[in-house]
Amino acid sequence: MLTPTLFHSNKMIRHYLKTAFRFLRRNKLYTIINALGLSISLAVSFIILLFVINEFSYNHCHKNRKQVYRVVNYYKEFKITMAGTPYVLAKTLKDEFPQVERAFHVRNVRGFKLKLNDEFIAVRSPKACNSDVFDIFTIPIIGSLLNEDPLQELNSIVISQKLADQFFPGEDPVGKEIEGLINNTEQILIVNGVYEDIPRNSTFRADCFLNERWTLDPLNQSFGVSDMDVNWTYDFWNTWILLSRDADAAELDDQFEAFELKHISEDPHVHYSLQNLADVYLKSADIANTGMAGDIKNIRLFSTVALLILLIAAINYIILSIAVSTGRAKEIGIRKTAGASIARIQNQVLSESILLSLLVLPVALLFMWLAKPAAEKLFQTSLEVIRANMVIYVSFYLLLTVFIGLASGLYASSYLSRLKVLDVLKQKMSFGRKRRFFRSSLIVLQLVIFCSFVSGTLIIRSQYQYAISKNPGYHMHDILQIDLGRGFPSYDAFLNGIRSIPDVKMAAGAMDGLPMNGYMTFMQPHFQDKEAKVKMEGFAVDYDFLETMGMTLLEGRSFSTDYGSDLEHSMILNETAVRELGIEDPIGQKMDSLHTIIGVVKDFNLHSIHTEIPPLVIDMTDKYLNYILVYYQPGTLDELIPKLETEWLKVEPDKPFASTTIEELFIDTYSSEKNLCTILSIAALFALLIAAFGLLGLTLFVARSRTHEIGIKKVYGSSEQAIVFSFLRSNFLMVLVAELLSIPLALYFMGKWLNNFQYRADIGWWVFVIAFLIATLVVLLTVSIHAIKASRINPVDALRYE
Template identity: 50%
Template structure:
């Protein structure tokens, strides 16, 4: 029976080749787009699945009570303490990334970006399969041991047989000779834990001691510089450990501890860390929801096309169904036959859709601004999802038509009462309008997102956002000589340094007592700068003065506030007032320290001599082409071993709003696909309607009806559809975009012309699509039209 259904389905698809061709093209585009999105979603949801013990592995999070913020940093001593005092903890480790790790190989310095310090127990926490190596229990016990990835081993030794080989490495500017004890498989891309090599944990203890000028980093509960990972004994209750943390904190940090610890399962690290600061690799549930919704809408448009075209050609199927019923066919047999036809069509489309997906992947990666790898471990999941989605589309698309046609009786067929009439036309009209609503929604959303993106780029943030370079200074010893060279350049108007230039992603805050109520604490962000930095960035004074070399006390005993800080702290006549040991010498105009997504924070600015990591260069307009090579030459003269790296303020701002640009591109592309697929349906529908009205059009032409009136008869209903769809899309778009814009402290407006433009675009596309075929119909010879059967 199934074999006959398939044969019959293939014959009917061949017979109705226009219907088949239009649906094949529309479905293949829709499936290709949805397949790319499914690839993205599956990859996002599969993070950390590569670690076999993920359900029992937890990261310790650190809630900073004073600032109401959750951090990933924890003290080094926490891991060993938890293992000693918590019987549920089977393994506990510290991990910390090495900031500066290079390997000297054949006279070249190879920079290793993902170098991690830890202990041998890391192999009990994360799944790191060994290619070559000894017992994992002792791999990192020796201070000079190192475990490297397959890729790094191939780069250094041209093979994975690297055990026992020595590596000369610079670790935080200190040279060490390390011995390879193991080579592990490259960690999959869908892992939040990344490492090209693993070294002994003692290196980071030495580094933190030197950084904070202490000797007790190994036992200090205040230095939150490490990540703590636990593996619990099977069957342990993690919530019980969470409740025990309070006693541990009081025992080791006093009755009023600054921090509160909690556990986060490894499976939740990627998609459950939106409110966790300093989390390097993380996803976003909103992106998954948005892209999934877009995929669903595109698939819906393709399914609607199938239904619309199926109802259009249903009149030609009624006689066939009547004959089959005359020979004894039952309703269910007719229904299954038509469903099989729909499923067969989608399965035929499947290879074409996959081919389109493969061709479109490079463009999709650029669009989403992320890699979309085909991960080997997910292959079966991809195939299942793609096949299930394809069959599901076939079933849903064919269900409406198959149920309607299978209910036709022989008597109704003989009377000509097939699937026509007001009910059929109403359903068809509603489906067309639904397609157009989706398109108008996409277009209007794209316009709003683009408007916010442009507004963010053009809005004055309160400092120089043009003609300004930011140059990285990795070694503080190079700061002063390079700054002097830069200031001497004739193309430079002014230059100065800071810990981080503007705008910045970095965050550092402190709690300062309110001036009127000492019991009340105000969170104030800190900014560390050099002399003349505020002038270089063009930040104007409101009151007082800038930092000056004429005042020796400015280095340690002076600070400048922004207007928001003065208001938040309740300070009247701030100049000369004290904040702790520092005197307020000036108040600057408010400026956006971060992006426009957040409000301007209360800000305390102070001088620093030690933490100057960037130099801001304000240069003469149009001189960048000459200036940059000159600065690079100066840099190589001062620091020949370090690469010259710079960026512009414009580039940083563009990067800050890259997600808006990505969303605009994404929504625009999918709006195009939506209208393209819908246009195929409208074109096919116009074709079938024109065929059914051939005699009518011939008679009208014989009676003197003009071509314009005939074309208008095709267009007027479709224009009405556009009007209705545009009106329906307005409140939906307005609500969605108002919600989206609420994340910005300053935002663009949703102008009326956005909806007018979306209506105009939809109207032009629909009119052009319908006009093409309706015009061809008017050119037919009336005599041939009257003879048409």
């Protein structure tokens, strides 16, 4: 049974809603403008919120995440932290530390394929590890032959449900054989288990798991050793551990120093530490080779964009609420005369703004759903609605909707509830300088946001154009990069086939492509101060590489088949290396007991322009040539590709041909900058669109409120042009003030963003001029629509209006 208080409360809520509906229906233009602004701003915010929630939800699918840690590796000499650790580390930690309940090392099995219908198909992210993986991560096994250790045997394989459906449709694969290609050798594998597909919001993903020993032989062969499984030097595996519930990770961290002294050396070159699974995705910016990772800076940036667009929509509501307040004043006065309290009037006005925001919620969700595919391309990630996050989505969307309703109506409710009854009933409402200044300040704030977005967009675009057009120190055009993969068996035959094609000017192999993503670093003693060491980078190439890429040789000579010692004993330095090492007359000098400097090449951008040109040593290799770069005749690429594919099929018929141009690689390298530019452009467009809606409505209400004034001016001889100019002048001044305020903001925030680049374009004055011109054009066009209409009103009608 309802209590009198509860009944009265429900009755009041129904009354508020009924009155709110009546007001919104009566003020259609006001409602439409606010509804459009709110629905667009909420849709943008919902998309960004979906992205943010998904980013923060990574690894929440693993129940033991608070106890799961990755061991990271700090290289003291290079001052760099990496995720790579030795093979032997996992077992040793488990044996020596009782708080380590489970441990495994893991590495991807390169080139792994499974046979389906007489064809080998590549498997995404196949991982080699031990069975502790299923205890550490939440990866439920659906069916298994060996429940305790399904990866015990060398020929064991545990596959995902996705692979089970693909290779064994309608069957139970457990216990069945499947043919695999591992390390370029065909193997018969036994399916020892099937596990549920790992959720996409996990940084640890795999389509299958193999026995841990499959990764040893290729690395033993590559480095000419046989003890990779017990060697503490080679850090090619990731190590994961599960700590007991009462264990202290910081305490284990403190014990690593003694552990390193015991197992590595008296002066260990590395230091181990623990990183919690919950921190892996968003707190690994300073960890190299970390794998899948997000960027907390992007989350902050996009969240700021969403808040600013919501702010513009809220400002619209406030401005228009003030504008229509003259029409509501008598209603408020009568309510106060009838005994309505300030709180009751405030609640009434707030209920209108909350109701409006709730009414546009379905429209905002529809806009979000329609825009989601395009947003996924911009964010470069899947904006999937994750079922496990559903409660979070619904909660945040409703909270945000109600919040924007409250924030929008708060000022209007406070202002209207404090109107004086006598002034209202006598129609003596005063809109003095303070009110006009407040309204103008809100419009200026909207324009500041827009101008900042436009300036930021233009600065990012300028930097992007600089990045893809800057001369990197080698050919940017007419270069094709062919990905051979590791251990390509027919390198010489394929290279000779390429060189036989008439459209090919030159071709050469290299260990890495350009611009290079990874790092191969080492420390080199300074030539003048032997106690000092210089951090160097290495780059291994084949004969003719410098000539193929068009690099400039400043001193000495390039690698040549005329010198038999070049393959093992010659090196070429770049200018930075010569300078940093303090070398005078470098040609002929020894880098070490085995290597002689034969040339100096002009500096070129080994990596992207985010990093400085490093001191670089270029040497030769005939073992690790993973790429071939082809310099071809301009305009012949379309004809060249089929010819290259023909040569490829002669030597590698079972492997797909993969190539890309240097220009495409540069565009891919700076794709995040391009997408950021697009995102800010869209944000600027929405900001201007929402602000224009508000300005359009405001101009209409102002024109109506000034009808009497306009009539008097026309009676005294004011022309239509003068009246229109009076409308435009004040708005032009607001745009000018907004642009002046946005300049220091844009310079500060974009200056911080440009600090991410070692080489950057200057911020030109034209950026701010364009932002000002766009804002001026849109604002004046919007205002002039009603200004012209108001200027043409009949003076007699105008004087009769009030």
